[in-house]
Amino acid sequence: MSVDWPRLGELMLAHLRLSLWALLLGAAISLPLGVAAARRPALERAALAVASVIQTIPGLALLAIMVPALAALGAFGLELPSIGALPAVLGLTLYSLLPMLRNTVVGIAEVDESVKRAALGVGMTPGQRLRRVELPLAAPVIVAGLRTATVWTVGMATLATPVGASSLGDLIFGGLQTRDHGAVLAGCLGSAALALALDGLIRAAELGARTRRPRLWAPAAAALGALCLYALASPLAGLAGGERPLRVGAKPFTEQYVLAELVAQRAGAPTEVMRSLGSNVAFEALAAGDLDLYVEYTGTVWTALMGREDRAPREALNAEVEAWLRDEHDVVVVARLGFENAYALAVRSPEDGGPRITRISELAPLAPSMEVGGDYELFGRGEWRSLEERYGLRFEAQRTMDPTLLYEAIDAGQVDVIGAYTTDGRVAAYDLRVLEDDRDAIPPYDAVLIANGAFARGRPALIARLRTLEGRIDDDAMRAMNRAVDVDGETPARAAARHR
Amino acid sequence: MADLIELDRLVVRFGDVTAVDGVSLTVREGELLMLLGGSGSGKTTTLECINALVTPTEGVVRLRGEDVRSLPPHALRRRIGYCFQGVGLFPHLTVAENVGITPELLGWDEARVRARVEALLARVALPIEEYGDRLPDALSGGQRQRVGVARALAAEPEVVLFDEPFGALDPITREQLQAELRTLKEDLGLTSVFVTHDVLEALTLGDRIAVLREGRLLQVGTPRELAEAPADPYVTALLEAPRRALDRLS
Numbered sequence: 001m002s003v004d005w006p007r008l009g010e011l012m013l014a015h016l017r018l019s020l021w022a023l024l025l026g027a028a029i030s031l032p033l034g035v036a037a038a039r040r041p042a043l044e045r046a047a048l049a050v051a052s053v054i055q056t057i058p059g060l061a062l063l064a065i066m067v068p069a070l071a072a073l074g075a076f077g078l079e080l081p082s083i084g085a086l087p088a089v090l091g092l093t094l095y096s097l098l099p100m101l102r103n104t105v106v107g108i109a110e111v112d113e114s115v116k117r118a119a120l121g122v123g124m125t126p127g128q129r130l131r132r133v134e135l136p137l138a139a140p141v142i143v144a145g146l147r148t149a150t151v152w153t154v155g156m157a158t159l160a161t162p163v164g165a166s167s168l169g170d171l172i173f174g175g176l177q178t179r180d181h182g183a184v185l186a187g188c189l190g191s192a193a194l195a196l197a198l199d200g201l202i203r204a205a206e207l208g209a210r211t212r213r214p215r216l217w218a219p220a221a222a223a224l225g226a227l228c229l230y231a232l233a234s235p236l237a238g239l240a241g242g243e244r245p246l247r248v249g250a251k252p253f254t255e256q257y258v259l260a261e262l263v264a265q266r267a268g269a270p271t272e273v274m275r276s277l278g279s280n281v282a283f284e285a286l287a288a289g290d291l292d293l294y295v296e297y298t299g300t301v302w303t304a305l306m307g308r309e310d311r312a313p314r315e316a317l318n319a320e321v322e323a324w325l326r327d328e329h330d331v332v333v334v335a336r337l338g339f340e341n342a343y344a345l346a347v348r349s350p351e352d353g354g355p356r357i358t359r360i361s362e363l364a365p366l367a368p369s370m371e372v373g374g375d376y377e378l379f380g381r382g383e384w385r386s387l388e389e390r391y392g393l394r395f396e397a398q399r400t401m402d403p404t405l406l407y408e409a410i411d412a413g414q415v416d417v418i419g420a421y422t423t424d425g426r427v428a429a430y431d432l433r434v435l436e437d438d439r440d441a442i443p444p445y446d447a448v449l450i451a452n453g454a455f456a457r458g459r460p461a462l463i464a465r466l467r468t469l470e471g472r473i474d475d476d477a478m479r480a481m482n483r484a485v486d487v488d489g490e491t492p493a494r495a496a497a498r499h500r
Numbered sequence: 501m502a503d504l505i506e507l508d509r510l511v512v513r514f515g516d517v518t519a520v521d522g523v524s525l526t527v528r529e530g531e532l533l534m535l536l537g538g539s540g541s542g543k544t545t546t547l548e549c550i551n552a553l554v555t556p557t558e559g560v561v562r563l564r565g566e567d568v569r570s571l572p573p574h575a576l577r578r579r580i581g582y583c584f585q586g587v588g589l590f591p592h593l594t595v596a597e598n599v600g601i602t603p604e605l606l607g608w609d610e611a612r613v614r615a616r617v618e619a620l621l622a623r624v625a626l627p628i629e630e631y632g633d634r635l636p637d638a639l640s641g642g643q644r645q646r647v648g649v650a651r652a653l654a655a656e657p658e659v660v661l662f663d664e665p666f667g668a669l670d671p672i673t674r675e676q677l678q679a680e681l682r683t684l685k686e687d688l689g690l691t692s693v694f695v696t697h698d699v700l701e702a703l704t705l706g707d708r709i710a711v712l713r714e715g716r717l718l719q720v721g722t723p724r725e726l727a728e729a730p731a732d733p734y735v736t737a738l739l740e741a742p743r744r745a746l747d748r749l750s
Contacts, residue, residue, distance in 0.1 A: 114588035137591065
């Protein structure tokens with residue numbers, strides 16, 4: 001568990017850039033709006049209502065929703081990158097509005113009535129009254145709002161990782177997945193340190209200015225100014241001009257991390273691996289051209305993307321998926337990797353106190369007294385409905401948890417059945433028994449490397465190199481790589497490099 | 501004496517309430533005119549029409565014959581000193597900065613502002629060396645009120661409006677400030693309009709007194725004229741009060 005200092009430093013800077021961009025944009029919106037709203041009750045009500053509603057949206061959802069929102073702008077001829085820094089900054093900006101807006105309105109409203117009257121009485125114009133009296137007197141309250149927004153935004157910026165922007169969240173999401181607790185801790189502490197440092201600088205600048213101590217406010221203000229300039233100097237889109245690196249996506253689980261590294265190594269070109277993308281985020285980003293490549297599973301396309309509930313034999317289904325990707329989204333299948341990672345139901349083996357069964361049909365009569373655990377997606381997916389219908393499965397309770405915790409939960413007897421992935425190294429490591437799907441409720445899940453169509457046509461040599469992955473990874477090879485990371489603590493890159 | 505300010509048939513309505521109901525009045529150059537009345541008499545509203553803090557529903561206010569609405573409000577207010585009970589000193593500015601604010605807004609050069617502030621603070625017994633750099637929070641109530649008076653006088657205004665400036669002070673401080681104001685007025689030849697509900701204050705300070713009740717002007721005249729020929733039973737009753745108090749002392 002050693003700390004990768006250069007990477008931590010890089011991620012802290014990236015985290016700082018995202019946070020400061022969002023805070024500066026947020027302040028540029030909420031301060032003028034707050035000033036305007038302070039004199040117009042109708043505007044105040046409307047602005048605060050909108051900002052409050054935004055605040056109630058869970059942070060991860062708010063950032064994730066920026067991806068389709070930006071992609072939709074493409075339909076109006078506005079081509080913006082839909083993953084990466086832009087959606088992250090926009091989401092964070094929206095999130096930062098409420099504390100700054102509310103405190104600006106309240107700060108100005110709470111300036112003593114006799115002072116406002118005096119400001120007019122001595123002959124100030126409304127603008128002079130605002131600049132010379134109301135804003136200076138409201139400053140402590142406004143700055144308190146800015147500080148709240150700063151701490152929230154820096155904390156929230158860890159959620160930029162799933163929309164494809166580098167941040168300290170990379171350490172947290174990746175570390176949770178690969179059970180690297182040191183990385184998780186480094187991500188959390190790094191983000192806390194950034195938040196406290198920014199908060200302290202703002203506080204020092206405000207306090208020094210209010211108490212007229214230049215030796216306090218001048219260095220703090222200079223440091224803040226330098227940080228803001230640094231953040232703004234890095235272009236928001238991050239890809240203005242120049243040859244941009246290959247972008248390979250990965251959904252948030254070990255196998256995807258390993259395969260993304262494998263693709264990057266095989267491509268032999270500068271590559272940026274975007275880890276921990278949500279399932280739909282990854283596909284939308286690929287279709288929009290913000291992502292070049294990632295590994296998808298045919299069954300996922302069939303059920304989650306095409307919305308199909310029926311079942312077809314493997315070859316027919318795969319052919320239909322391939323045609324749909326090409327015709328509907330201009331996405332090409334580069335290679336079928338050779339293994340399948342299906343959803344499956346797993347139980348403890350009889351030696352560990354599990355039931356003496358091998359097929360799902362045998363599970364049905366036992367289910368009413370059993371608890372089942374699944375990852376975030378399982379119970380919402382078509383396969384689950386299909387399992388319930390075809391086998392008449394009714395469990396005593398359903399529990400949703402993080403995939404990394406599922407295996408420990410079944411091992412400890414807290415659940416009796418889990419939704420597992422067939423290639424997961426931990427199925428063997430925890431000595432679990434995968435039940436046979438004897439009524440074909442679950443479609444085939446062949447792993448396929450898919451690419452954005454325009455990208456594939458533009459880089460034929462690279463695509464040719466990647467096509468050599470066709471059929472090169474079988475179930476056992478994939479399971480071994482997953483096991484190396486999940487159980488033995490290898491890095492995904494190292495596990496991928498060992499595959500030949 | 502020439503008329504400096506003319507209120508011509510002023511009416512001010514707030515919704516259904518008529519606060520000022522047809523008041524016509526002149527303020528002469530160099531005089532201290534008291535607006536005397538109880539609460540709801542319309543005295544403060546009348547005063548605030550002069551520096552355009554209130555816009556009359558009907559009627560006109562003229563400053564040197566010129567309709568005050570023809571000037572931008574901030575430009576008008578820089579020609580008129582204003583001092584009120586809450587004082588409204590700017591808490592984030594020093595005493596000297598508070599006093600110098602209107603000259604500064606008028607674009608006086610720094611040295612002239614400084615000299616003016618120094619002279620005024622000396623006049624109100626708050627020497628600049630000792631008090632100039634203090635924040636208002638570090639002053640007593642009476643001192644704050646003095647700073648308020650100095651601020652109102654700072655830009656050499658043509659007229660100063662006082663809205664019960666000494667209302668919240670203890671009687672001894674109040675009397676002291678009244679005496680100082682009287683001296684200031686004599687020395688500077690100040691024209692001012694002074695709102696009060698205190699008959700004694702009106703009689704002590706005023707060259708003339710305008711008695712207001714329920715938005716109407718009942719009578720205007722010197723203290724002696726009011727005492728000798730009250731035009732209304734309310735005026736008679738008002739002047740009875742100090743007389744009765746004096747009788748009890750003798």
